Amino acid sequence: MRHFIFIISFFFLTSFQSKDGFVISCGSGCAMVYNVEKINVTGTIYKVKIKMSNYIDEKVVEETHQLYFFEYNKDGSLINVHIKASNENILTDKNDLSKDEFEKLGKRLWKNKNPK
Numbered sequence: 001m002r003h004f005i006f007i008i009s010f011f012f013l014t015s016f017q018s019k020d021g022f023v024i025s026c027g028s029g030c031a032m033v034y035n036v037e038k039i040n041v042t043g044t045i046y047k048v049k050i051k052m053s054n055y056i057d058e059k060v061v062e063e064t065h066q067l068y069f070f071e072y073n074k075d076g077s078l079i080n081v082h083i084k085a086s087n088e089n090i091l092t093d094k095n096d097l098s099k100d101e102f103e104k105l106g107k108r109l110w111k112n113k114n115p116k
Contacts (some may be wrong), residue, residue: 021033
């Protein structure tokens, strides 16, 4: 697992990507770090366990784990991302700050498991 070291200063950090996750800024001194912990693949459905750490002023204030489902069509296009507790597709939620990052992560997951 990769560790993220970051300093939030006068600049607004929008996102940081790594092979195993990403960071979303939620405002002044606040960031959410998403790290992939485990991936199970069944056909075109990837079950991905993600640890989310919420930082305020560079200190972890909350950590949670969620199981996300990344669903692809047969040609590898990502069509749905949702958490286990909900069927709401993150990719269609225009208000979700993490939408673009989940889409990028989904593309990397498919590419890593299905190299050309």
